[in-house]
Amino acid sequence: MTTTRRRFLACTALTAGTGLSLNALAVEQAAPAWPTKPIRIIVPYTPGGSSDIIARALATPLQQALGQTVIVENKPGANGNTGADAVAKANDDHTLLLCDVGALAISASVYKRLPFDPAKDLRGVTMLAYSPHLLVVHPSVKANNLKELVALSQREPLNFAVTAIGSAPHLAGAAVEQATGASWQYIPYKGGSQSIQDTIAGQTQVLMNGMLATLPHVQSGKLKVIGVSKSSRVPLLAQVPTVAEQGVTGFESGTWQGLLVPRNFPAPALQKLSAELTRIIRSPEVRERLVAQGAEVYTMTPQEFSGFFSQQRQTWASVVKKGNISAE
Incomplete structure (x- = not known):
């Protein structure tokens, strides 16, 4: 038997014993590096909100780390569900979702019909930051603390601006209302930036936002x-x-910005993306920039992310049920 023949048989035996094949090894070795083309980060809200701010803070350093163009695209609608659905259905391995994870977890309880299942059709890559909600009012509102605001809401109508029906700020406002006996009318918007601007203008009087x-x-x-x-x-x-x-x-609430990808996103690419995002968000320049604006850098592994998402769904489902909150 020739030396070449003996080497071939030895290699065949080895791969058979480990449950692999030469074809499988060849495919694995030939798997293309990721990314291979420009990356889109879908922010499912209007520009200027918490998710948009973080996405744009990450875009340039992520582009430098991965060697591909990173584009931030705002795709608002249906409390973030329009953009989330687009990512859930993407099949190019280069479309990412950066959103308020709490709001995404709430959607299944609020919306009677969703075109996707957030828990099944998306995978968490990493949490990025946490920003507590601020309960604020227009300066003309004659209340300087929660007790005065509750009393005022019981005497005269107050419009409470929320990013959308069923959003995290909406449910936070509902939780405060349920706990204190306050009474206000919720006015939904397509994003946090628009709700902020209308409260500044006095068209709404109360706001809960990141x-x-x-x-x-x-x-x-x-x-x-x-x-x-x-x-x-x-x-x-x-x-x-x-x-x-x-x-x-x-009481505690806030916006949890995290990055998600479609369920079939390749595992090696997910791990690479998670590692790079964690490194970037923890870097002194990015961390200090966000902390100065009131956000805390808060990272999680994909596994921790899944556990957090499940817990958020359970927590807010009871608030949705008690408040009889629903949306089409």
Whole structure:
């Protein structure tokens, strides 16, 4: 038997014993590197909100890390579900979703008919940041704390701006309303930036929104802050009591920005993307930029992300049921 023949048989035996084939090995070795073309980050809300701010902060360093153009595309509609559905149905391995994970977890409870299943059709890559909600009012509103705001809402009509029916800020407002006896009329928008602008203009009087997008308007005096929806006070607003301190024991809410991909996204690409995003978001330049605006860098592994998503679905489902909240 020739040396070449013996080597061939030895290789065949080895691959048979390990359950592999020469064809499989060849395919594995020939698998293309990722990414191979420009990447789209879909933000399913209007420009200027928390998710949009974070997506644009990540785009350039991610482009440098991966060697491909990274494009941020705003695709608002149906409380983020329009953009999320587009990503869930994408099959090019280069379309990503950056959104409020809490809002995505809420959708299954609020919407009677969704064209996709967030838990089955999308996979979490990593959490990126957490921004507590700020409960704010137009400066003309004659209330300086939660107790005064609740009393005022019981005497006269107050319009409460929310990013959308069934959004995380909407359910946070509903939870406060249920706990305090407040009464306000919810006015839905297509994104956080528009709800902020209308509250600044006085067309709505009350707003619950992520600190990352809302803090600059508090600092400029265009909005008056009533409370922070975090378990402890935040350094940037150390003088402002939390909602929990003002009588809603244990209350905490906020926006959790995370990145997701379609369910069939290749595992090696997912791990690479998770590692790069975690490194970038934790880098001093990006972290300091976000912290200065009121967001906390908060990363998770894909497995931790899945657990968090499941917990959020359960938490907010009870608020949706109690508040009888639904949307088409």
